Amino acid sequence: MPTLTLIEAVTLALDHEMGRDKEVVILGEDVGRNGGVFRATDGLQDKYGDQRVLDTPLAEAMIAGLSIGMATQGMKPVAEIQFMGFVFPALNQILGAAARMRNRTRGRLHLPMVVRMPYGGGIHAPEHHSESTEAIFAHTPGLRVVVPSNPSRAYGLLLAAIRDPDPVIFLEPKRIYRIVKHEIEDDGEAYPLDTCFVDRQGDDVTFVAWGAMMHETLLAAEMLAKEGVSAEVIDLATVAPYDVETIIESVEKTGRCVIVAEAVRTGGVASDIAAELAERCLLSLIAPVGRVTGYDTIMPYAKLEGRYLPSVDRIADEARKVMAFS
């Protein structure tokens, strides 16, 4: 079984699905000859040809709009936006057209398309290369938003995203593109898009995180274990529409919850989960729900970005706070 990084798992899933389903095409800036600026599509143009791995002109609205048109013809475009910070020209297409097509035509047309993009901070990248704006997509009904937190999940969730009959925004946490490896069998097994994953069992506090923040959150859970605090850690994985039942079940057991997100604090997915908990399990909660998030400001450039990203300490401190409450 090959041992793969998250980015290699992305490539493997793309390769698997292109081999299995000839309707799958890849398009984007630098995805062909160069194999993508992060090498997600490395080798795929050589293998499948330039009619299935398309280097496009430089225009994001075009990439998204073309994908919509292709998808109505039964193709399965997997578009790459080079960095999440450059998706904005495509929002008119993704939010304004892709998310609504099935509903507008009462099911006559639907869009089996995926828009992949690297996202998040922590790699000392230039301005506009580090933001986490998943809430924009999560706020738009008609889209699924999926974020893998490790190589196995990248493989299984990307397969599911490509096979899904509706548009999926697939956000790849680039900070962890290469930090861990998993043994992955190329068995074509997709993961479900309607459940989250309980990655650590615990009794005292429930952590909910996704993407790169799973890494710090699991470290914080380990740190807390040494202090005698037993933390449960849930990987949200599908950020929208998310599986609230698993979270509620966990919080009914632990009575405490801390949600961890790299994105800014205001109007984020973390806030939405907190609201669900307030509505649905008030009587099970024995402490206020905590949030550890990026600050409400522009993602700083490289010099200060470390001060911006939620750290293991910040996460553990929040858990200590809710533990101290009761």
Add this chain to the structure above:
Amino acid sequence: MQKLASFEVNYLQYLDEGGKPANDLPDFADDHEVMVGLYRSMQLLRHLDARAVALQRVGRMRTYPASEGQEAVGVGASSCLSDRDVLVPYYRGTAMMLGHGVQPHEILLYWGGDERGSDYQNPLAKEDFPIAVPIATQMLHAAGVASAIKLRGQKDRAVLTEIGEGGTSEGEFYEALNVAGVWNLPMVCVINNNQWAISVPSEMQTAAQTYAQKAVAAGIEGLQVDGNDVIAVKDAVGKALDKARNGGGATLIEAVTYRLCDHTTADDASRYEDAKARAEAEKKEPLGRLAKYLLNLGAVNEKQLDEFAVAAKAEVEKEVKIYFDILENKPQPPSAMFDYLYAELPERFRAQRDEVMRRGGE
């Protein structure tokens, strides 16, 4: 059937690849001081880029986009700017920025990951935009500044902006040209056609024969110049800016050059670039061409050229020292991430600012 419209695209070159005049030269080409000044600006940039790339390799610089091989475009163009003009640069616009008063250490600070690199201290650049990283957004900002100039009836002012040939595929590029045409805006856009948009070659970017002709559909003038010939660039941009300042409207100038470096320090061009094409392009390189011209003109001798190189290196080292000094001795406090968000930080965010400061040492 009756012919309704037709167009032509002119190409301008004064110096051939060997640095010999291929055409009747404009007046400034005989002015030793002007021509030596252009040479020295190009050389300074060449050294600054090399130093920045070297700093990146040892971890003292973040991702950096060099301008190697394209120096004549930005140096020639920005030499035409006055203190009343406004520059709206893109990320590979170092040459233009230096030409309008931005300091080399500010360039280093920006790419080193410090926001203060966009707080230009020279009054010449006080209204200039910070670089645009999201491609083509700058085109509309330039059109907006030009609109303000036009609406206020200001004379003798114009806007200069720059974009890569890949960037001309974005919708915002066309939107800006279009409004510049209908509103007769005082702006000049230079396309740095360096043949590559990261790994995507120019022929995969457009089916048009030139980028200059993208002006035609907007009803503005477009022309192509040899972007490795600083005399051609300066001549074309100078005339276009004059036209803009005098109510004559916008111009699109495609400067044909070649990217003699990786896209940025994060790129490896050997993955997609043919080594032969690169070697061919080296022969047309702008700095050597200008040196030959200056020697023939008698404006300089070989010894002076060597002295200029030494002086350029010394100047770059001085700026690198300033850059290091700022990073090491005057780092931004973490609270700086909140201090420029609004005129006054909303009450709601104060607690977060306090937390950043409290955790400052982490």
